[in-house]
Amino acid sequence: MKVSQRTEYGLRAMVALAGKYDSGLMSIKELAEQEGIPVAFLEQIMAELRRAGLIVSTRGAYGGYALEKAPNKISAGQVISTLEGSLSPARCGAKCDKMSGCSTRSVLKRIEDSITDTLDNIYLNELVKAGIDE
Amino acid sequence: MKVSQRTEYGLRAMVALAGKYDSGLMSIKELAEQEGIPVAFLEQIMAELRRAGLIVSTRGAYGGYALEKAPNKISAGQVISTLEGSLSPARCGAKCDKMSGCSTRSVLKRIEDSITDTLDNIYLNELVKAGIDE
DNA sequence: TTATTCCTTACTAATTCGGTCAGGATTAGA
């Protein structure tokens, strides 16, 4: 249950965009340099965040990325679940058809729900501040 | 950031032990059968939980495992951090010496702290109930 | 039309994960 490098990169890119909200686009190159992330890798991550509707992109010269909505409307939970998928062990859900009444899963579910809830209540604007404070 | 199968198994074993707290030991075999976990795999997990001081074991015939303290004194966070280690991406900490002032890490830290906090406030007795309710 | 930028797919080396296997150490009870 480590946060993957991929997700950390994505999160930091989102926070960087949040810091520049309403002051223009940021290109992959800018983001990658500022955050120390390999360009080609970040490209993949941004593509996924765009498909999820969390950011918008503009192609061509002077293009770049921006948040799709205000930083205080996008939660860490949205970013993380986009980049990581479910918290459950991979196999559960694939093999198991019981959508309810699976007592085996109830313990884990209780925990996953708590984590999800926690992450859904942390917003990007708060994380921008966390970065400044440090 | 999936919860690993390993951790789910460990958590369920702990909840099973919590359900029998004060009514004797449970052997690996019992635990494994009841929870549907491969015996040899569960053995490794239990060894780790024991080394962490969360359970006590008795060897020899009629031996088995029991919680080291009451279910309401052991948190999901303790179990999970024992079995998974830190939430941070593997590399961070290995290469990076800055123990403070690493602005790159602050965003993730804020999130990890929230999750840790959440999990440290879920206790085994509560999870036993969750299992019954379902 | 060209430089800049986003977009997509395929590939790869290294690591982690889930699990098995083999055997040793300890203890209760016959």
Next chain:
DNA sequence: TCTAATCCTGACCGAATTAGTAAGGAATAA
């Protein structure tokens, strides 16, 4: 004292995931 039951440990293995590279295509401002 012997034996069965039980915990304990380390080595090993195939499959999946992870972090990244590579190569090229598509859109757009100037």
